[in-house]
Amino acid sequence: MNEQARAAQRRSRLLLVGLAALFFGPLLLSWGYRQLGLDWYPAPRLSGVLIQPPIAVPLDTVAAIPAGRWKLVVAGPCDEACWKTLVDLRQIGRSLPRYQEALARLYVHPPGQGLSAERLEEQPGMVQFEDQNGSLLAALSDAAPPSDTAFVLVDPRNFAMLRFRKDYDPRAARKDIDHLLRRFVAN
Incomplete structure (x- = not known):
């Protein structure tokens, strides 16, 4: 073989090795990454508190x-902040038309401290519940401290799983609720 043929053969081999490295390199890198137990996935950013x-x-x-x-x-009891939360939840429910059958709004209050009839008319579809013995309010306060909680998301099996602080952002809360419903509600 002459010198020119050897150079061509060397270039061909280097090209073959380069292509193999280009193909198998990411596979080997991901396999090694997994074998080392590295976890690079970022945690989801929730506006609510898990x-x-x-x-x-x-319930x-x-x-x-x-x-x-x-x-x-x-x-x-419903003050102005509570009323704003109820209005926000009504808007969140309306903005998720795919999941309106899977979503319910509930206002739980101590005896004698419910919403007036006019305010209740402004909240179509919301259920108002007077907790006579206080067991439901006690369970909700165990799940989320009332001093810092605007509302709680309860799953279909009646487990409180996500709470939103009083300074929540309605858009971020809607995004969290939409994300959960998209994952867990079959259409």
């Missing part, structure tokens, strides 16, 4: 809510 572990809430006593629904629960 309740760890989820706390059971006795079976509320007969007005059909079974199997996700519940947005506001608890306690």
